[in-house]
Amino acid sequence: MYLTWLADARLYEMLADIDADLAETARRAGCLVCGGVLHSACFPRKPRGGPDELPAGYDRRHSFCCAVDGCRTRRTPASVRFLGRKVYLGAVVVLATALRHGPPRPRVARLRELLGVDARTLERWRHWWRRTFAERPWWQAMRARFAPPVPAATLPGSLGLRFAGASSEPLVALLRFVAPTTTTSDGAGLFEGRRRPAEDAR
Protein backbone atom coordinates (compact mmCIF):
# COMPACT_ATOMS: atom_id res chain seq x y z
CA MET A 1 0.00 0.00 0.00
CA TYR A 2 2.72 2.46 1.00
CA LEU A 3 4.50 1.95 -2.28
CA THR A 4 1.44 3.00 -4.28
CA TRP A 5 1.48 6.33 -2.40
CA LEU A 6 4.97 6.97 -3.68
CA ALA A 7 3.75 6.47 -7.25
CA ASP A 8 0.91 8.96 -6.74
CA ALA A 9 1.70 12.32 -8.38
CA ARG A 10 -0.82 14.06 -6.09
CA LEU A 11 1.35 13.31 -3.07
CA TYR A 12 4.25 15.26 -4.59
CA GLU A 13 1.99 18.16 -5.58
CA MET A 14 0.59 18.30 -2.05
CA LEU A 15 4.09 18.32 -0.54
CA ALA A 16 5.21 21.03 -3.00
CA ASP A 17 2.21 23.18 -1.99
CA ILE A 18 3.00 22.76 1.71
CA ASP A 19 6.64 23.74 1.09
CA ALA A 20 5.51 26.79 -0.87
CA ASP A 21 3.35 27.83 2.11
CA LEU A 22 6.19 27.27 4.59
CA ALA A 23 8.49 29.34 2.35
CA GLU A 24 5.98 32.16 2.00
CA THR A 25 5.47 32.30 5.77
CA ALA A 26 9.24 32.52 6.29
CA ARG A 27 9.61 35.20 3.60
CA ARG A 28 6.85 37.33 5.10
CA ALA A 29 8.41 37.13 8.55
CA GLY A 30 11.56 38.76 7.15
CA CYS A 31 15.10 38.46 8.49
CA LEU A 32 15.13 37.08 12.02
CA VAL A 33 18.35 38.96 12.79
CA CYS A 34 17.70 42.49 11.50
CA GLY A 35 14.10 42.43 10.23
CA GLY A 36 15.28 43.11 6.67
CA VAL A 37 13.59 41.93 3.48
CA LEU A 38 14.39 38.39 2.38
CA HIS A 39 15.36 37.63 -1.20
CA SER A 40 15.06 34.20 -2.77
CA ALA A 41 18.30 32.18 -2.77
CA CYS A 42 17.21 28.60 -3.45
CA PHE A 43 19.49 25.59 -3.13
CA PRO A 44 19.67 23.40 -6.23
CA ARG A 45 18.59 19.80 -5.56
CA LYS A 46 18.53 16.59 -7.53
CA PRO A 47 16.04 14.51 -5.59
CA ARG A 48 16.13 10.74 -5.93
CA GLY A 49 13.54 8.05 -5.32
CA GLY A 50 10.44 9.81 -6.67
CA PRO A 51 8.52 9.14 -9.89
CA ASP A 52 10.11 10.10 -13.20
CA GLU A 53 7.75 13.04 -13.58
CA LEU A 54 7.98 15.20 -10.49
CA PRO A 55 6.01 18.46 -10.36
CA ALA A 56 7.94 21.65 -11.18
CA GLY A 57 10.15 23.02 -8.45
CA TYR A 58 11.58 19.76 -7.12
CA ASP A 59 14.99 20.77 -8.46
CA ARG A 60 15.36 23.39 -5.75
CA ARG A 61 14.83 23.84 -2.05
CA HIS A 62 13.34 27.13 -0.93
CA SER A 63 15.82 29.36 0.86
CA PHE A 64 16.26 33.08 1.41
CA CYS A 65 18.99 35.59 2.04
CA CYS A 66 18.60 38.90 3.89
CA ALA A 67 18.86 41.81 1.43
CA VAL A 68 20.51 44.13 3.98
CA ASP A 69 24.20 44.82 3.39
CA GLY A 70 26.29 43.64 6.31
CA CYS A 71 23.63 41.13 7.39
CA ARG A 72 22.89 38.80 4.48
CA THR A 73 21.70 36.15 6.92
CA ARG A 74 20.39 33.04 5.22
CA ARG A 75 17.04 31.62 6.22
CA THR A 76 15.98 28.20 5.02
CA PRO A 77 12.36 27.39 5.83
CA ALA A 78 11.26 23.97 7.02
CA SER A 79 10.49 21.44 4.29
CA VAL A 80 8.23 18.43 3.89
CA ARG A 81 9.88 17.47 0.59
CA PHE A 82 13.51 17.35 1.62
CA LEU A 83 14.94 15.97 4.85
CA GLY A 84 17.82 18.41 5.04
CA ARG A 85 20.83 17.16 3.16
CA LYS A 86 19.47 13.74 2.29
CA VAL A 87 19.39 13.34 -1.50
CA TYR A 88 16.31 11.13 -1.45
CA LEU A 89 12.91 12.72 -1.07
CA GLY A 90 11.71 12.86 2.53
CA ALA A 91 8.69 10.71 1.73
CA VAL A 92 10.98 8.00 0.37
CA VAL A 93 13.31 8.09 3.37
CA VAL A 94 10.32 7.74 5.72
CA LEU A 95 8.46 5.04 3.82
CA ALA A 96 11.38 2.90 2.73
CA THR A 97 12.65 2.80 6.33
CA ALA A 98 9.16 2.16 7.73
CA LEU A 99 8.59 -0.64 5.24
CA ARG A 100 11.64 -2.49 6.47
CA HIS A 101 9.84 -3.00 9.77
CA GLY A 102 6.85 -4.50 7.95
CA PRO A 103 4.66 -6.52 8.01
CA PRO A 104 4.73 -7.63 5.31
CA ARG A 105 8.38 -6.82 5.02
CA PRO A 106 9.31 -6.23 1.40
CA ARG A 107 12.64 -7.54 0.26
CA VAL A 108 15.51 -5.12 -0.13
CA ALA A 109 15.67 -6.12 -3.80
CA ARG A 110 12.11 -4.89 -4.32
CA LEU A 111 12.82 -1.52 -2.69
CA ARG A 112 15.90 -1.15 -4.83
CA GLU A 113 13.93 -1.91 -7.94
CA LEU A 114 11.17 0.55 -7.08
CA LEU A 115 13.04 3.36 -5.39
CA GLY A 116 16.66 2.88 -6.37
CA VAL A 117 17.63 2.48 -2.70
CA ASP A 118 20.31 -0.09 -1.94
CA ALA A 119 20.69 -2.16 1.22
CA ARG A 120 23.50 0.00 2.60
CA THR A 121 21.48 3.20 2.22
CA LEU A 122 18.47 1.56 3.90
CA GLU A 123 20.63 0.41 6.78
CA ARG A 124 22.06 3.92 7.13
CA TRP A 125 18.55 5.42 7.25
CA ARG A 126 17.40 2.85 9.78
CA HIS A 127 20.35 3.63 11.97
CA TRP A 128 19.79 7.37 11.47
CA TRP A 129 16.16 7.24 12.65
CA ARG A 130 16.91 4.94 15.53
CA ARG A 131 19.96 6.75 16.84
CA THR A 132 20.56 10.21 15.39
CA PHE A 133 16.90 11.20 15.29
CA ALA A 134 15.74 9.39 18.43
CA GLU A 135 18.52 10.72 20.63
CA ARG A 136 18.27 14.39 19.69
CA PRO A 137 16.78 16.83 22.22
CA TRP A 138 14.03 17.83 19.78
CA TRP A 139 12.62 14.30 19.66
CA GLN A 140 13.25 13.74 23.36
CA ALA A 141 10.99 16.76 24.02
CA MET A 142 8.38 15.89 21.36
CA ARG A 143 8.00 12.23 22.22
CA ALA A 144 6.36 13.23 25.50
CA ARG A 145 3.32 14.24 23.42
CA PHE A 146 2.63 10.64 22.57
CA ALA A 147 1.07 8.08 24.86
CA PRO A 148 1.84 5.25 24.87
CA PRO A 149 5.45 6.08 23.98
CA VAL A 150 6.61 5.72 20.36
CA PRO A 151 9.15 2.87 20.18
CA ALA A 152 12.49 4.22 18.93
CA ALA A 153 13.51 0.86 17.46
CA THR A 154 10.84 1.03 14.78
CA LEU A 155 11.02 4.73 13.88
CA PRO A 156 9.74 6.28 11.66
CA GLY A 157 6.94 3.74 11.08
CA SER A 158 6.01 3.72 14.77
CA LEU A 159 5.59 7.51 14.62
CA GLY A 160 3.58 7.36 11.39
CA LEU A 161 1.03 5.08 13.06
CA ARG A 162 0.15 7.91 15.45
CA PHE A 163 -1.24 10.10 12.68
CA ALA A 164 -4.75 9.47 11.43
CA GLY A 165 -6.09 9.91 7.92
CA ALA A 166 -6.89 8.25 4.63
CA SER A 167 -4.32 7.04 2.05
CA SER A 168 -1.12 9.12 2.26
CA GLU A 169 -2.41 11.62 4.84
CA PRO A 170 -0.52 10.05 7.79
CA LEU A 171 2.70 10.30 5.76
CA VAL A 172 2.08 13.97 4.98
CA ALA A 173 1.23 14.59 8.65
CA LEU A 174 4.47 12.90 9.74
CA LEU A 175 6.54 14.95 7.28
CA ARG A 176 4.84 18.11 8.55
CA PHE A 177 5.53 17.08 12.13
CA VAL A 178 9.28 16.58 11.60
CA ALA A 179 9.57 19.55 9.17
CA PRO A 180 10.75 22.03 11.86
CA THR A 181 13.82 19.88 12.32
CA THR A 182 14.81 20.10 8.66
CA THR A 183 16.40 23.49 9.04
CA THR A 184 18.92 25.21 11.28
CA SER A 185 16.97 28.46 11.39
CA ASP A 186 13.79 26.95 12.81
CA GLY A 187 14.77 23.92 14.79
CA ALA A 188 17.54 21.85 16.17
CA GLY A 189 19.06 21.49 12.71
CA LEU A 190 18.72 17.74 12.79
CA PHE A 191 18.87 17.41 9.07
CA GLU A 192 20.52 20.54 7.77
CA GLY A 193 24.18 21.48 7.76
CA ARG A 194 24.96 25.15 7.37
CA ARG A 195 27.93 24.66 5.12
CA ARG A 196 26.68 21.85 2.96
CA PRO A 197 23.10 22.39 1.87
CA ALA A 198 23.00 19.12 -0.07
CA GLU A 199 24.83 15.86 -0.02
CA ASP A 200 24.33 15.33 -3.72
CA ALA A 201 27.98 14.50 -4.20
CA ARG A 202 27.52 11.28 -2.29
Ligand SMILES: [Zn+2]
Ligand atom coordinates in the same frame (compact mmCIF):
# COMPACT_ATOMS: atom_id res chain seq x y z
ZN1 LIG B 1 19.15 40.68 8.07
